[in-house]
Structures are given as structure tokens and as C-alpha cells.
Amino acid sequence: MRRHNPPKRLLLGCSPPQCNCRHRRPPKRYPFRSHDGKLSAVCVDSEPKVVRKLQKQIKRGEFRESNLIMGKQGRGNNWAYGYHGVRSESEQSLFSRTMESLRKEVERKDCYCGTVLFHSLSGGTGAGLSSRLCEAIREEYPLGHILSVSVAPHQAGESPLQHYNALLCLSWLQRYADGVLLFHNDEALKRAAAVAALQRKDVPEASGQVSLSAMNSYIASCLAGLLCPLKIFTTQSGVTMGMEPWQLLRTICPMPALKFLHAAQASTRGTVFWDSLASSVVQPLPRESLAGNPHRSTAVLAVARGPREDAFLISRSLVLRKLKQGYRCVSWNPFPATYWTDPTSLVVPGHHGHSLTVCANHSSSADLLQRVEQRARVMYKSNAFLHWYWRHGCNEGDFEQAFETLRSVLEDYSHLGD
Known part of the structure; x- marks a missing residue:
């Protein structure tokens, strides 16, 4: 089984232009573009x-060459080195070059709503x-939103x-981001393995090994299910407003102290039973804290996507009931579960695929924050590797x-049922 190392590359995506001019309208399939058709990334x-x-994407006209920013040396797996940068004039600051590129992307927008940060x-x-x-x-x-997608x-x-x-x-994200969509390598491995098992039923000769590409595909599929354009956020003239990330934040994390999100997805290419997809999403959920x-x-x-949108609307009460029970929604929220639908399939575009993507403030x-805090504290008390951080x-x-920030978050999440 291959190990999955999360990419060091950062990707920042600005909100798409909100423009009703037909000649300036970005391609319908990819709304997160500038007016010249290049990705706002x-x-x-x-x-x-x-x-x-x-x-290669530059040659195809996908990316702006000035928006691919590279350094000459790594940051030694060291937060302090990455945060403070190289103390040398020989290498121009990655930070300043990135912020300058982001500024130019913001200025290309009719209305800047926020940034999605992948890292x-x-x-x-x-x-x-x-x-x-x-x-x-x-x-x-x-005034802009910040949604962090963290691996x-x-x-x-x-x-x-x-x-x-x-x-x-995590402490910096708690202070400065509006929402943090967490993906765990271990969970992505399990979910990708489950998807591969289903595929082997249809293709017996398929390999049982879970690859890095399969894990990345699962994470990307979850993000597409949540953030790709939806009909309900599209104008009558067919312009995609690109409000999905910001509506997600308003729906799932309206409380500033609770902003860590969990996402999961189930899909099918044949006949859809939405309640079965809901069960597939809920079944692997961890039930108890550490x-x-x-x-x-x-x-x-x-978020239900697929050509049989009406079928979901018919069974929505059952699906939402399963999700509320599976995610153990708090009693003090009178409307804890909501839904979005879209008739476009993301499983196999143009085919009868269906997907149910669920995002929860769970x-x-x-648990991740607690493990990180505990293990980091043990190392901190023994002064392990700290000289590398003082040096930078x-x-x-x-x-x-x-430590104090994470303890405060843990305290808030521990009292959800009160």
C-alpha cells in the first residue's frame, strides 16, 4: 500500500467574477476563472x-504563468521556516510574490468575496x-471569506x-480563517479503499491496491460535490455566481469558535436510492471521542447531484432524518440539517451518475486537534527539536x-451536547 504525503504546494482560489455581460462571461463549466478565461488560482x-x-497547463491556457510561484529550496518540514521565510536577499520572498499575484487576481474581479486556501x-x-x-x-x-481546505x-x-x-x-487557522475543511489521510485511505472495493465488483480484474491518485481523487470528488456550481446559485441568465463556498460557511459554521468541518461522499452510477447513499456516508463515521x-x-x-433530482426531493425527509441521527445533531438547533440539489452528475459527466456529499460541523x-495537542505537548516538555524553531x-x-487556542477549541466542542 502506498503512503500518501499531502502536497506541500499551496493553491489559493479567488471568488469568480460576478458579471452579467455576455461577452465577458467565463466558461459555464469552470466558473472560477478570470475574464480572460484563465483560472483564478x-x-x-x-x-x-x-x-x-x-x-503543461500554462501551454493549454489554463494557468497564468506568473501565478505559478516556485522557490529554490524547501522549508525543511519546519513551520517557523515556512512562516518567516528565508532570511536572505538571494531568494525573493515567496510570501510577497504570492500576495502580489493574489492582489492582481482580486483586482481582476468585479466583486471579491473570498479565498479558498488548499494546503x-x-x-x-x-x-x-x-x-x-x-x-x-x-x-x-x-471583508472577504477564507475557507481553508487542509490535509x-x-x-x-x-x-x-x-x-x-x-x-x-491549526491555531493560526482558528484565528484567521472562517472555516477549516479537514481531510485526514487515514480516513481518505479508508474511503478510497471502499470506493475501490465497489469498483472491483464491476471490474473483477481491477487492482485491490489503493493508490495515492485514488486518495486524491476521493478528496477532489468531495470538494467538487460541495463547491462546484449549483443551479440554485445561478442567475436566470445562466451566470454562475460562485457563492457555493461562502454559502457553505454561512450554513455550517455560523459560530466563530466552531469552524472545523468534516466531509464525506457516496456515489453510484446506476439506479439511485438516496437513503442508501446516506447510510453509506454515515456508516464509517466515528461515534465516540477519544x-x-x-x-x-x-x-x-x-449536496445531492444527479439527473434524478426529483427522486431526492421525494425521499429528502428520510435522508435528512438519517443524517441527523447519524451525525447526532444537537437538540438546541431547530433546523440542523439542510440540503442543496443539482441535476448535473459529477460522477461521470453526461451519464446517469449520482452523488451525495455531506459536510458537517462534527x-x-x-479528535485530530486533541491528538496533535497531546503529542506536541509531550515533545515540547522534553524540548525535542525546538532549536529548529528558535533558529527560524x-x-x-x-x-x-x-496550545491555549487548541485547548479552547476542544473545550467548546466537548460541550456541544449541553
């Missing part, structure tokens, strides 16, 4: 090898630079510094504030 990595793979939690670039960018974007564009490393360990990096990055307390959700959003996210500008106050 900035990709950055401290090493060139990953971003270079996107050079990992374990590496120096993914954790450190993303923290700096999240902080700067909040200060530079205070957490395997519990077994991918780097000896991953707990420090995740601790500091302390043995039942997990709960403040809010749940179900307390199981606190970090100090004890950064760690103490990070």
Missing part, C-alpha cells in the same frame, strides 16, 4: 519540482507559509516535526498561544 511551493508539473498541515510550506498567507489575507481583505498527515507519522507544524497551523463521549454535530449540509474534528524566528509565546 495561485500555486506556490518552496521547491520547483511539484509546481513544474503544472507547466497540508505537516510540511514547512503547507503549514508555515499557509499560516502566514491566511493571516495576511485576513488583514489585507478583512492532515497519517497518525503513524510522516515527519518528526508534523505535530508541531500541525499545532501551530474520551468516550458521543460525537455530535451543530449543522449538516447534504466534533470528530476535535519562532518563540515560546507562539507555542503557548497555540
Whole structure:
């Protein structure tokens, strides 16, 4: 079984243009583009090898060449090195180049609504630079939303510094982001394995090995299910407004203290039974916290996509009931579960595929925070590897504030059922 290392590359996506001019309308299938048709995305990595793979997209006109930002050396899996950058004039700051590219993308918009930040939690670039960018974007564009899509490393360990990096990055996201959509490598591996098992029933000769590509495909499919354009957010003239990420934040995390989100998806290519898809989403959910307390959700959003939209509307009461029970929605929220629908299939475009993607403000996210806090504290008390952080500008106050921030979040999630 292949190990999955979350990409160090950062990808920032701005909100799409909101324009009713027909000659300036971006392609319908890809609304997150500028008026010239190029993707409104900035990709950055401290090493060139990953971003270079996107050079082919430049030739196809997908990316703007100035938005592929590469450094000359890595950040040593060190949050402090990624946050503070290279203290040398020989390499122009990745941070300043990224913010300049983001500024230009914002200025191309008719209306800037927010930024989606894709990154990992374990590496120096993914954790450190993303923290700096999240902080700067909040200060530079205070009225815009920030949705972080964060990939957490395997519990077994991918780097000896991953707990420090995740601790500091999660605390920064809690302070500056509006919502944090967490994907765990271990859970993505299990979900991708389940998808592969279903595929082997249809294709017996298919391999039983779960590849890195399959894990990435599952995460990308969840994001597409949640963030791709929906009919309900499209104008009568057919212009996609691109409000899906920001409506997601308003629906799932209206409380500033509780902003860590869990996403899962089930799909089928044949006859659809929406309640069965709901059961497939709910069944693998963790039921209890590390302390043995039942997990709960403040809010749940179900996004049903497929040509049989009417079938979902007929069975929506049953589906929402299953989701409310499976996610153990809190009693104090009178309307904890809602849904969006769209007649377009994302499973196999143009075919009769159906998908049910569920996003919830679920307390199981606190399990990751608790593991990170506990393991980082053990290392911190023994002074393990701290000299690497002091060397690059970090100090004890950064760690103490990070521990306090995560403890506060854990306390809030532990009282969901009160």
C-alpha cells in the first residue's frame, strides 16, 4: 500500500467574477476563472519540482504563468521556516510574490468575496507559509471569506516535526480563517479503499491496491460535490455566481469558535436510492471521542447531484432524518440539517451518475486537534527539536498561544451536547 504525503504546494482560489455581460462571461463549466478565461488560482511551493508539473497547463491556457510561484529550496518540514521565510536577499520572498499575484487576481474581479486556501498541515510550506498567507489575507481583505481546505498527515507519522507544524497551523487557522475543511489521510485511505472495493465488483480484474491518485481523487470528488456550481446559485441568465463556498460557511459554521468541518461522499452510477447513499456516508463515521463521549454535530449540509433530482426531493425527509441521527445533531438547533440539489452528475459527466456529499460541523474534528495537542505537548516538555524553531524566528509565546487556542477549541466542542 502506498503512503500518501499531502502536497506541500499551496493553491489559493479567488471568488469568480460576478458579471452579467455576455461577452465577458467565463466558461459555464469552470466558473472560477478570470475574464480572460484563465483560472483564478495561485500555486506556490518552496521547491520547483511539484509546481513544474503544472507547466503543461500554462501551454493549454489554463494557468497564468506568473501565478505559478516556485522557490529554490524547501522549508525543511519546519513551520517557523515556512512562516518567516528565508532570511536572505538571494531568494525573493515567496510570501510577497504570492500576495502580489493574489492582489492582481482580486483586482481582476468585479466583486471579491473570498479565498479558498488548499494546503497540508505537516510540511514547512503547507503549514508555515499557509499560516502566514491566511493571516495576511485576513488583514489585507478583512471583508472577504477564507475557507481553508487542509490535509492532515497519517497518525503513524510522516515527519518528526508534523505535530508541531500541525499545532501551530491549526491555531493560526482558528484565528484567521472562517472555516477549516479537514481531510485526514487515514480516513481518505479508508474511503478510497471502499470506493475501490465497489469498483472491483464491476471490474473483477481491477487492482485491490489503493493508490495515492485514488486518495486524491476521493478528496477532489468531495470538494467538487460541495463547491462546484449549483443551479440554485445561478442567475436566470445562466451566470454562475460562485457563492457555493461562502454559502457553505454561512450554513455550517455560523459560530466563530466552531469552524472545523468534516466531509464525506457516496456515489453510484446506476439506479439511485438516496437513503442508501446516506447510510453509506454515515456508516464509517466515528461515534465516540477519544474520551468516550458521543460525537455530535451543530449543522449538516447534504449536496445531492444527479439527473434524478426529483427522486431526492421525494425521499429528502428520510435522508435528512438519517443524517441527523447519524451525525447526532444537537437538540438546541431547530433546523440542523439542510440540503442543496443539482441535476448535473459529477460522477461521470453526461451519464446517469449520482452523488451525495455531506459536510458537517462534527466534533470528530476535535479528535485530530486533541491528538496533535497531546503529542506536541509531550515533545515540547522534553524540548525535542525546538532549536529548529528558535533558529527560524519562532518563540515560546507562539507555542503557548497555540496550545491555549487548541485547548479552547476542544473545550467548546466537548460541550456541544449541553
